[in-house]
Amino acid sequence: xxxxxxxxxxKHKKAVVDARRGQHFTKLARAITVAAKEGGGDPAGNAAxxxxxxxxxxxxxxxxxxxxxxxKGTGAGADAESWETVLYEGYGPGGVAMLIEALTDxxxxxxxxxxxxxxxxxxxxxxxxxxxxxxxxxxxxxxxxERYDEDDLIVAIDAGAQDIVxxxxxxxxITAPGELGVVQEALVAAGxxxxxxxxxxxxxxxxxxxxxxxxKLMKLIDALEESDDIGAVHANYDVDADVLERxxx
Numbered sequence: 001x002x003x004x005x006x007x008x009x010x011k012h013k014k015a016v017v018d019a020r021r022g023q024h025f026t027k028l029a030r031a032i033t034v035a036a037k038e039g040g041g042d043p044a045g046n047a048a049x050x051x052x053x054x055x056x057x058x059x060x061x062x063x064x065x066x067x068x069x070x071x072k073g074t075g076a077g078a079d080a081e082s083w084e085t086v087l088y089e090g091y092g093p094g095g096v097a098m099l100i101e102a103l104t105d106x107x108x109x110x111x112x113x114x115x116x117x118x119x120x121x122x123x124x125x126x127x128x129x130x131x132x133x134x135x136x137x138x139x140x141x142x143x144x145x146e147r148y149d150e151d152d153l154i155v156a157i158d159a160g161a162q163d164i165v166x167x168x169x170x171x172x173x174i175t176a177p178g179e180l181g182v183v184q185e186a187l188v189a190a191g192x193x194x195x196x197x198x199x200x201x202x203x204x205x206x207x208x209x210x211x212x213x214x215x216k217l218m219k220l221i222d223a224l225e226e227s228d229d230i231g232a233v234h235a236n237y238d239v240d241a242d243v244l245e246r247x248x249x
Contacts, residue, residue: 028056029069030103031231034083036073047178049073051199054181085231088114089132090125092220092235094213097131098123099201099234100224110229117227121220134236135201138162139180141173141187142196152192159186169241170195174202203236211246214239218247 031052039046088100104110156173161183163174175183177199184197224233
């Protein structure tokens with residue numbers, strides 16, 4: 001999807017900066033709590049938890065905060081919370097399919113918030129199953145394509161990556177969800193600097209967007225991501241990188 005990796009890279013860098021200012025520690029802690037609740041409190045045996053913890057570390061979250069979030073998820077502490085993952089499906093400007101991952105302790109509140117944000121920014125919620133089939137859950141590692149070439153990234157294939165895709169001036173290294181951490185570690189050990197890494201819902205097909213609809217979609221995505229309950233937003237848009245640069249700028 002032309003431009004998508006570039007936008008993901010821009011958003012990743014912004015998220016790290018914001019997190020260091022303390023603006024997203026709540027979301028990072030919540031993701032750790034949910035991962036620990038669903039798969040146990042040992043990162044070595046829980047890939048989702050390992051990824052959530054790594055994101056928190058990348059954002060300079062204090063170790064004590066990380067440990068408290070794990071305790072909440074495993075229920076080992078008196079302040080354990082009942083968080084759960086909820087997936088919403090819908091459509092954005094230009095007919096783009098959207099999957100919205102929420103981490104919530106109140107489904108009714110979160111559903112109302114998502115519906116309000118979608119309607120305000122030209123989107124609409126769909127029925128369960130309406131767009132999920134258009135996505136595939138995969139690990140994606142983003143690497144600067146101007147700094148590295150495919151020969152530098154062969155170590156990823158050796159470590160179990162499924163594919164390496166060039167998109168504009170970045171590489172997307174595709175992995176199975178459970179192999180993301182292993183491949184990421186192999187790249188780091190080989191001296192490759194990573195711009196972003198996440199388990200994501202990767203679109204199977206793309207919807208080309210004109211700049212006007214692309215701008216509306218990015219505003220919608222930003223509004224959703226600003227909600228405390230939203231953990232991630234996925235959309236199957238196809239937008240040129242230079243257009244995304246103008247929108248992000």
